Amino acid sequence: MKLFYSPNACSLGIHVLLEEIGKPFELVKVDLASGAQYKEPFISLNPKSKVPALALEDGSVITEWPAVAWYLAKTNPEAHLLPTTLEGEVKALELLDYMVATVHMRGFTRIFRPANFTPTTADEPAVQRTGREVVEAGFKQLAQSLGAKAYLLGDLSIADAALFYLTHWGVQRAKMTLPPALASHLERMRARPAVQRALASEGLS
Ligand SMILES: N[C@@H](CCC(=O)N[C@@H](CS)C(=O)NCC(=O)O)C(=O)O
Structure with missing residues (x-):
């Protein structure tokens, strides 16, 4: 699993969730200041040019902060990051x-x-x-x-x-x-x- 992030961007919140879950993950920095979000290779990964983006082992990519967080909580129920009701x-x-x-x-x-x-x-x-x-x-x-x-x-x-x-x-x-x-x-x-x-x-x- 790879988290595409930029230091001090909103991806920090997803980074915290990955640390709370405690399973291995890779961090890939996207330099927003130099416009890397608008260029290859990132633009092919997320044509919306935003971090966070979470790339899964099967090649799929999840974007939008709530969707990424929801996916992490649901796939790691032992971390108890979502209520069950x-x-x-x-x-x-x-x-x-x-x-x-x-x-x-x-x-x-x-x-x-x-x-x-x-x-x-x-x-x-x-x-x-x-x-x-x-x-x-x-x-x-x-x-x-x-x-x-x-x-x-x-x-x-x-x-x-x-x-x-x-x-x-x-x-x-x-x-x-x-x-x-x-x-x-x-x-x-x-x-x-x-x-x-x-x-x-x-x-x-
Ligand atoms: N709606 C998106 C917003 C993400 C977002 O705004 N990310 C900012 C960093 S905090 C970004 O990547 N900005 C790059 C740009 O707009 O050029 C989400 O929920 O993930």
Whole structure:
């Protein structure tokens, strides 16, 4: 199994899940800064030009963060990364969709890549401000979902790996102050050996 990743990208959350599972995997770096995602050989692997992409032994490739995480949880049930009830699975899907489609794609992407949202350079600061508002509203919502629990669904799940990459970005890349519940969640995740291994191997610790 190969994870196509870029250091400090959202693929970090999938990298954490692979470390939590603890089975052998290979990391293949895609240098987003130099545009490697738009060139061969990566473009043939994922024509959408995004990481994470997970290449399986049979040659198939899984893309989209929630789909990759779901696949890993379902194929490694002994790691207990998804609830077993329908209600729990639906809650996990609801959280993943909100975190990736809204907080990441509509919020952080505006902050990190404002030029994707306007043809006018002068408008970029306004785009970034909107991005920060989306992320702040998202963090408020997610702090409520977390409440006083240690992890979003009670026990560690794929949803916490998504929340980890978002809160890590919030602090490290966007220099934001997290709501207290999310700051505690980030510290709890950072204390996990799997997270420490993923950060170290991406050169982030
Ligand atoms: N919807 C995708 C989004 C993935 C994504 O935005 N990946 C970013 C890195 S965090 C990327 O590869 N960007 C490269 C580019 O857009 O050029 C998912 O859920 O996996």
